[in-house]
Amino acid sequence: MQAWRVHENGEPGEVMRLEEVDRPVPGDGQVLLKVRAANINFPDALLCRGQYQVRPPLPFTPGVEICGETGDGRRVLANPMLPYGGFAEYVLADEAALLPAPDSLDDAEAAALHIGYQTGWFGLHRRARIQPGETLLVHAAAGGVGSAAVQLGKAAGARVIGVVGGPEKAAVARGLGCDLVIDRRSENVIGAVKEATAGRGADVVYDPVGGDAYTQSTKCIAFEGRIVVVGFASGTIPAPALNHALVKNYAVLGLHWGLYARKDPAAVVGCHTELTRLAAEGTVKPLVSERVPLKDAADAVQRVADGRSTGRIAVLPEGAAR
Structure with missing residues (x-):
């Protein structure tokens, strides 16, 4: 072969x-x-x-x-x-x-x-406990991992803000259903998020990028917000300032889907059942x-x-x- x-x-x-x-x-x-x-x-x-x-x-x-x-x-x-x-x-x-x-x-x-959508579902529902009406900020919203999070966020009833790099990816993110798309190459991410949320910030941040994206997230996270760390596509692993998390009252949550596959395989099967239902309905594709x-x-x-x-x-x- x-x-x-x-x-x-x-x-x-x-x-x-x-x-x-x-x-x-x-x-x-x-x-x-x-x-x-x-x-x-x-x-x-x-x-x-x-x-x-x-x-x-x-x-x-x-x-x-x-x-x-x-x-x-x-x-x-x-x-x-x-x-x-x-x-x-x-x-x-x-x-x-x-x-x-x-x-x-x-x-x-x-x-x-499989991996992208399972990661998104566990990140948003099991780790961040996202609620209908909350604001979800997704970095790299046009990518494989980000696009899944955008669709799952919309399915959960969240308002979704997508961050992308460039007009082509911005068009893709809009097509996925983002309520607002921010081009990090030409717009100020922090300012745009705060303006869109009347100063409150994002309730949940889904971050597969790390580096500057994580730093931006800490500056536009809402009171009792949750930053879900999924990966480091930027190549830079952040070193969180825990005093900042303390002062602003937000949580930093890690998500390693492979650990669920090893430690709680029944949860993975349950997640797949839910994803299959959403796909059959056309809610996610x-x-x-x-x-x-x-x-x-x-x-x-x-x-x-x-x-x-x-x-x-x-x-x-x-x-x-x-």
Whole structure:
């Protein structure tokens, strides 16, 4: 089979190589899946760089979420078991953790309903306890993680403010349903949030960016607001000033979805049931901006790493153009 493999750490476009390899052999509790669609996530770039919290042995295949097909023809969502990641024709997955792919979504959309939307749901509902009528500020609102949070925020009855970088991404965020879009390249984020909320600030901030975005959030967070830290796409991990959180009376909440998958798998299944319902109603629909063949995966991962993409980019093995 064909699979992209990383033999040394570095930028995805430089270290990913498309190779002919043997199909992986399932062990106890594992299942072999045919990949129907693999979506690109920012952690795939971090894996290539050797900067992710999980460091699989070299060589490995990146690709952390797929829509796959079982031997008996079922469409399922899975997190491939590294080092046999999703940018390949076949993967291994934990059989007990498979989730049914929603019938209302195609393969690429179904794969995108997994990590990003699970992260968004747990971040907004389990960590931030978002309430109808509250104001939600989403950084990188046109990206894969941010776009999911925007849709889930609207589904929860929140007023959603999206922060983006550039007019093209601003148009995408408006299309997703943001009530207000702020272009951080041409507008003052803090001032715009305060003006839009009559000085109160955002009740919940969803931050997959870190760096300056986190700093801005602390300056426009509402009384008893909650900042949900999801990731650090900027490359800068903030060092929160806890005296500031004390004085302004806000909370900083971490969200690591993978920990729920390990410590509370029943909650993950429950979340998937809710997401499947929202997808069937049309309340949420993953934004798949591109569908590329397997041969173009390295370039696509690099574009995600560089912040030059919107929504999700799906990698489709040959014959899986869905």
